[in-house]
Amino acid sequence: MDRNHLRYRLAALDFLEEEDWSLLDRLLERHQFATPGEIVVLEKQELKLTRVILSGWGFRFRSLPDGRRQILNFLVPGDVVGYYATVIARSDCGVEALTDMEYAVFPASDLVEVSRTNPRLMLALGWIAGQSERILDEQITRIGSRNARIRMAHMLVELYVRLRKAGLDRDQSSALPVTQAILADALGMSAVHANRTFRSLAAQGWISREHGAIRLEDIRKLSAIASFDHDYLDHGEVPPPTLGAIEDALSPD
Amino acid sequence: MDRNHLRYRLAALDFLEEEDWSLLDRLLERHQFATPGEIVVLEKQELKLTRVILSGWGFRFRSLPDGRRQILNFLVPGDVVGYYATVIARSDCGVEALTDMEYAVFPASDLVEVSRTNPRLMLALGWIAGQSERILDEQITRIGSRNARIRMAHMLVELYVRLRKAGLDRDQSSALPVTQAILADALGMSAVHANRTFRSLAAQGWISREHGAIRLEDIRKLSAIASFDHDYLDHGEVPPPTLGAIEDALSPD
DNA sequence: GCGGTGCATTAACATATGTTGCGTGCCCAC
DNA sequence: GTGGGCACGCAACATATGTTAATGCACCGC
Numbered sequence: 351m352d353r354n355h356l357r358y359r360l361a362a363l364d365f366l367e368e369e370d371w372s373l374l375d376r377l378l379e380r381h382q383f384a385t386p387g388e389i390v391v392l393e394k395q396e397l398k399l400t401r402v403i404l405s406g407w408g409f410r411f412r413s414l415p416d417g418r419r420q421i422l423n424f425l426v427p428g429d430v431v432g433y434y435a436t437v438i439a440r441s442d443c444g445v446e447a448l449t450d451m452e453y454a455v456f457p458a459s460d461l462v463e464v465s466r467t468n469p470r471l472m473l474a475l476g477w478i479a480g481q482s483e484r485i486l487d488e489q490i491t492r493i494g495s496r497n498a499r500i501r502m503a504h505m506l507v508e509l510y511v512r513l514r515k516a517g518l519d520r521d522q523s524s525a526l527p528v529t530q531a532i533l534a535d536a537l538g539m540s541a542v543h544a545n546r547t548f549r550s551l552a553a554q555g556w557i558s559r560e561h562g563a564i565r566l567e568d569i570r571k572l573s574a575i576a577s578f579d580h581d582y583l584d585h586g587e588v589p590p591p592t593l594g595a596i597e598d599a600l601s602p603d
Numbered sequence: 604m605d606r607n608h609l610r611y612r613l614a615a616l617d618f619l620e621e622e623d624w625s626l627l628d629r630l631l632e633r634h635q636f637a638t639p640g641e642i643v644v645l646e647k648q649e650l651k652l653t654r655v656i657l658s659g660w661g662f663r664f665r666s667l668p669d670g671r672r673q674i675l676n677f678l679v680p681g682d683v684v685g686y687y688a689t690v691i692a693r694s695d696c697g698v699e700a701l702t703d704m705e706y707a708v709f710p711a712s713d714l715v716e717v718s719r720t721n722p723r724l725m726l727a728l729g730w731i732a733g734q735s736e737r738i739l740d741e742q743i744t745r746i747g748s749r750n751a752r753i754r755m756a757h758m759l760v761e762l763y764v765r766l767r768k769a770g771l772d773r774d775q776s777s778a779l780p781v782t783q784a785i786l787a788d789a790l791g792m793s794a795v796h797a798n799r800t801f802r803s804l805a806a807q808g809w810i811s812r813e814h815g816a817i818r819l820e821d822i823r824k825l826s827a828i829a830s831f832d833h834d835y836l837d838h839g840e841v842p843p844p845t846l847g848a849i850e851d852a853l854s855p856d
Numbered sequence: 857g858c859g860g861t862g863c864a865t866t867a868a869c870a871t872a873t874g875t876t877g878c879g880t881g882c883c884c885a886c
Numbered sequence: 887g888t889g890g891g892c893a894c895g896c897a898a899c900a901t902a903t904g905t906t907a908a909t910g911c912a913c914c915g916c
Contacts, residue, residue, distance in 0.1 A: 363690075412744050415830050420744045434733030437616075437726055442835060443740060465718040465725055472718055473690055479732075480687030486739040487696060491665050491673045494746045494791025497902075529863065538747025540904050545865065561912090562863070577668050582695060750872070782893065793874050798895065814882095815893070857916100864911080871904070880895075886888090 354378065354404045354454075355427030358517040360474050370471040373464065378402055378454035384447035391431070391445035400432040400458045406451030407527055410443045411535070421536035423485050424448075424509060424528075427516045432458060433479045449527050481583065485512075488582065493538045496576075498547040501537045504576035506557065510566055511583060524566040533564075607631065607657045607707075608680030611770040613727050623724040626717065631655055631707035637700035644684070644698035653685040653711045659704030660780055663696045664788070674789035676738050677701075677762060677781075680769045685711055686732045702780050734836065738765075741835065746791045749829075751800040754790045757829035759810065763819055764836060777819040786817075 357374070360366060366374075381404065384390050391397065393413060408425040422443055425431065431445055435458035465472040488508065492501050506526065513523035528536075534544035548564075551557050556568040566572065573580065610627070613619060619627075634657065637643050644650065646666060661678040675696055678684065684698055688711035718725040741761065745754050759779065766776035781789075787797035801817075804810050809821040819825065826833065 410740075412740065414744070414748055418748055420748045422740050422743050434729060434736070437730035438733045438737070442737060462722055462726060466722045469715055469719045473715060476687060477690035480691045483687070483736055483739065484691070484695060486736065486743065487663075487665065487675050490675050490739065490742050490746065491667070493743065495667055495671055495673045531863075541864095542866090542905075543903055546903090549865080559864085581693075784893075794894095795875075795896090796873055798893095799873090802895080812894080859916095860914085862911105862913090865909080867906100867908090869905080872901100873903085874901070875899085877898095878896090880893105882891100882893085884889105884891090886890105 354402075355516045356402050356404070356430075356478070359428040359478065359515065363474050363477060366470060366474055370468050370474070373468050373471055377456050377460060377464070378404070380455050381452055382455055384408070384451040384453070386447055386449055388447045388451075389444055390447055390451070390453070391441055391443075393442065393444040395441050397432060397441040398435050398458050399455050400430065400435055400461065401445075402454045403427050403429045403431070404452040404454055407448040408445055408451055409448060409532070409536070410445050412443045419535055420538065421532065423482070423489055424512075424536070426509070426512050427518075428478070429482065430475065430478050433461070433475065433482075434458075436462060448532070484582065498537070498539055498543060499550060500576050501539075502533065502544070502547050503551060503556075503572040504578055505533070505537060506564065506566055507569060507572050507576060507578045508583075510569060511578075511580070515583060524569070525560065526564045526566070527562065528564060529562050530564075607655075608769045609655050609657070609683075609731070612681040612731065612768065616727050616730060619723060619727055623721050623727070626721050626724055630709050630713060630717070631657070633708055634705055635708055637661070637704040637706070639700055639702055641700045641704075642697055643700055643704070643706070644694055644696075646695065646697040648694050650685060650694040651688050651711050652708050653683065653688055653714065654698075655707045656680050656682045656684070657705040657707055659706075660701040661698055661704055662701060662785075662789070663698055665696045672788055673791065674785065676735065676742055677765075677789070679762070679765050680771075681731070682735065683728065683731050686714070686728070686735075687711075689715060701785070737835065751790070751792055751796060752803060753829050754792075755786065755797070755800050756804060756809075756825040757831055758786070758790060759817065759819055760822060760825050760829060760831045761836075763822060764831075764833070768836060777822070778813065779817045779819070780815065781817060782815050 356378070357371075360374070390401070390408060403425050405427050410422040410425065410431070411419050412422060413419045425445070432441070435441070461472065461475070485508075492504050496504065509526050510523050514520070530544045530548050531541045533548070534541045537544065539547070548557070552559070554571070556566070556571045558565045558567055572578070609631070610624070613627070643654070643661060656678050658680050663675040663678065663684070664672050665675060666672045678698070685694065688694070714725065714728070717728075738761075745757050749757065762779050763776050767773070783797045783801050784794050786801070787794045790797065792800070801810070805812070807824070809819070809824045811818050811820055825831070
């Protein structure tokens with residue numbers, strides 16, 4: 351399991367040193383497992399743990415008074431859950447596994463020490479957190495201002511792209527382990543309408559279903575109708591000036 | 604201007620020391636101003652600055668291909684914009700002022716040093732960032748799974764609560780400087796429908812308009828129909844166990 | 857083989873929301 | 887004052903989406 355996807359994603363940043371990597375390894379020592387449908391984190395739970403998804407899929411969600419639920423975002427390998435748990439004690443959202451899932455757990459307060467001893471690593475983890483926030487922005491835009499077809503296409507492409515960035519190859523990342531009901535919860539629409547929308551996209555041959563999963567058949571077409579911005583998750587490759595600034599800030603050490 | 608609202612909000616955390624406060628003051632030394640309607644941050648702009656709202660209102664938004672825009676969240680005094688700018692160079696959303704606004708600006712890379720020298724302060728700022736993320740979660744839930752009336756009521760109450768927590772008194776915080784068009788952009792609905800919804804709430808006497816602003820007349824009723832969770836922004840008062848953990852993590856200093 | 861159970865599909869109908877277009881009142885610059 | 891711009895109000899109609907309810911189909915345990 352040493353080839354975890356967080357490592358892969360962080361490598362793109364290209365400024366971590368040997369000691370950062372080894373501290374990261376120690377941080378991620380303790381692993382836990384979950385099976386499909388398992389609730390990993392309960393809502394409204396006192397929570398002082400940070401988790402890192404190592405393999406498999408899940409999602410963060412909130413339940414509504416009327417029994418429905420809203421999926422806030424999906425979790426893929428390399429994602430961090432509970433980054434702020436040190437300062438925000440209660441978790442307001444639950445986490446559920448979609449597939450078999452392996453994740454690392456450590457006390458959130460460890461991050462306080464990390465920030466003191468290895469600011470570079472902390473910065474790198476902050477980068478991951480920042481990406482999540484950007485994904486939330488995108489989710490808001492998707493739900494708030496697009497119709498069902500575009501919403502669904504956009505969501506599917508985003509998941510595909512995130513998986514590829516997490517290091518999964520084309521074939522692994524074009525079969526998404528989500529049911530239409532899950533998609534409906536994520537996109538804020540009824541299951542029936544999700545099905546209508548799904549069939550409409552499937553009729554054009556852009557997606558298809560296989561078992562309880564969805565296969566992307568034509569990612570270009572999907573990106574096109576959703577006017578998906580392929581750059582939007584790309585800012586990982588920190589450009590030289592910024593990297594310089596980091597070194598400057600660190601150098602008076 | 605020494606009584607800035609970030610200071611007020613951070614005071615609730617109750618673990619910052621004298622040196623943290625003075626570093627914060629130095630960080631927020633440089634102020635800038637904006638007038639209503641002014642674009643403070645352009646979309647898709649290289650951005651290596653972090654900003655802290657000191658007074659006034661604004662919002663983060665994204666433009667859509669068809670000319671509409673989605674408001675991601677509102678900014679009130681004490682909010683931080685561009686917390687991750689060190690690692691995520693490009694800003695994907697713009698920031699616009701709603702009222703006269705004063706804000707502090709500093710290079711995002713300063714935060715790297717803060718995290719090394721004053722992890723407590725960094726933690727405190729992370730708490731602010733964590734609250735913003737929670738607000739995004741709420742925005743997703745609001746847009747994704749509630750009808751127009753509830754969405755609007757919920758949003759209005761949230762703004763009211765956030766203002767009060769930022770230190771504004773009841774009267775200042777029950778008049779919100781937003782037009783119905785702004786609300787529509789925030790709630791992901793058409794301006795006409797926002798107006799319908801507004802009038803429906805106004806007909807019950809729960810809100811009213813005054814000039815270009817909205818006055819909340821009955822916050823209890825609004826909270827009730829929106830089943831607004833008054834705790835959800837409350838986790839600021841870090842409970843003893845967590846605070847203990849922070850001290851533990853810091854003590855081997 | 858049988859009967860579940862979970863997911864997908866479909867139809868008919870109800871409702872929420874979007875669109876277009878026009879009218880009103882207010883404030884402000886000239 | 888007056889003309890223009892802006893926020894708001896409103897009606898009629900078009901459309902997207904929700905609801906309910908029933909059906910089919912695969913998989914699985916027994």
